Every structure is written in C-alpha cells, then in structure tokens.
Amino acid sequence: QNVDVLIHEATFETGLEIYASQMRHCTMAQAIDVGRRMNAKYTILWHFSQRYAKIPFLSEAKNDDQSETDKKQEQQLDNVCISFDFMRFHLSDLPRACELVPIFESMFYEEWLNMKRKQTRREQEPDYFTKNTRMIESKRKFMSGKTSASSKNATPSKTTNSCDIASSHQ
Numbered sequence: 001q002n003v004d005v006l007i008h009e010a011t012f013e014t015g016l017e018i019y020a021s022q023m024r025h026c027t028m029a030q031a032i033d034v035g036r037r038m039n040a041k042y043t044i045l046w047h048f049s050q051r052y053a054k055i056p057f058l059s060e061a062k063n064d065d066q067s068e069t070d071k072k073q074e075q076q077l078d079n080v081c082i083s084f085d086f087m088r089f090h091l092s093d094l095p096r097a098c099e100l101v102p103i104f105e106s107m108f109y110e111e112w113l114n115m116k117r118k119q120t121r122r123e124q125e126p127d128y129f130t131k132n133t134r135m136i137e138s139k140r141k142f143m144s145g146k147t148s149a150s151s152k153n154a155t156p157s158k159t160t161n162s163c164d165i166a167s168s169h170q
Helices: 017-022 028-037 070-077 091-107 109-124 128-144 149-153 162-168
Strands: 005-009 042-046 080-082
Touching: 005 028, 028 042, 042 091, 080 091, 091 109
Parallel strands: 005 042, 042 080
Antiparallel strands: none
C-alpha cells in the first residue's frame, strides 16, 4: 500500500481477461487497477505481448464502468507510464514519462488501427478462445516437464489469477 512506484506486467490488452487469466498474466486495465488499489503514486507497465509491434495503447485500458466520468478515467491514467526493455527512469522523470503516453499513442495511431482490426476479427471468430485454451494447456504440460520441483509447488491455484496474487502481497 502507498508505494512510490509499482512496476507491473501488462501482457494482454483489455478485453482478453479470460486469456490473460489462463496464461497467469494480466491485462493493462487489471494492472492499472492493481496500482490504483495499492495507491501507487506511479504505475509502470511492462512485459507487453509481442502482438504489439510498437506500443500498447493505454487509452484502451480505461475502465469501461459507465458510472465513472471521463475525467476520472483520464486521472486514472495520469500516473501510468509504459516501459520497454533496457529503458531507465529516474524517479524525478516519472511525471514527464507519464506525459509521453498520449504522444506515443498519436505517433503510432496507424499501428493501433491495425491492432483494432485484428481484435475485431478475433472477436468474430467463435472458437478463438477454445483453440487457444488447448494451445495453452499443451504449452503448460510441455513447460511443466522443464520446471524444477520448487517452481511446481509454487504454482498458484486455478481459481486465482496472477493479478489477484500480485495485489494480495503487501
């Protein structure tokens, strides 16, 4: 609670909560919510899926709850920034780093449109999650043969996703 900086993975885009849970990862909206619940001064998101060739779009991670005003949603993102491998921040630079997000989004707007087209196709494919669930289970079985005994014992329960685990550690 009340940390200066939370660095949180945000592997999947908002709308892929089920898929993220199956892979034991979080969406951008879930990671932002963890930062909000922890009362973090700044939340730095990292570890984005390779499906984002350039940049993830935080505007997509806004809370879809209609009871909140747009102004409050904007404020939720004022303290959120994104990072990439080998990127370095000084604590005093975090306010400016957060201000860069809308600039990055406008620079990569065409990339965002392409991502939205792919998302629409994915949503229209009725068995997308069924096919990917089978792939995930196959990958888990394969990887479980390569993990150590101690990491097998540390696997979270299937009823708890990694966002819940991350937010429960204080």
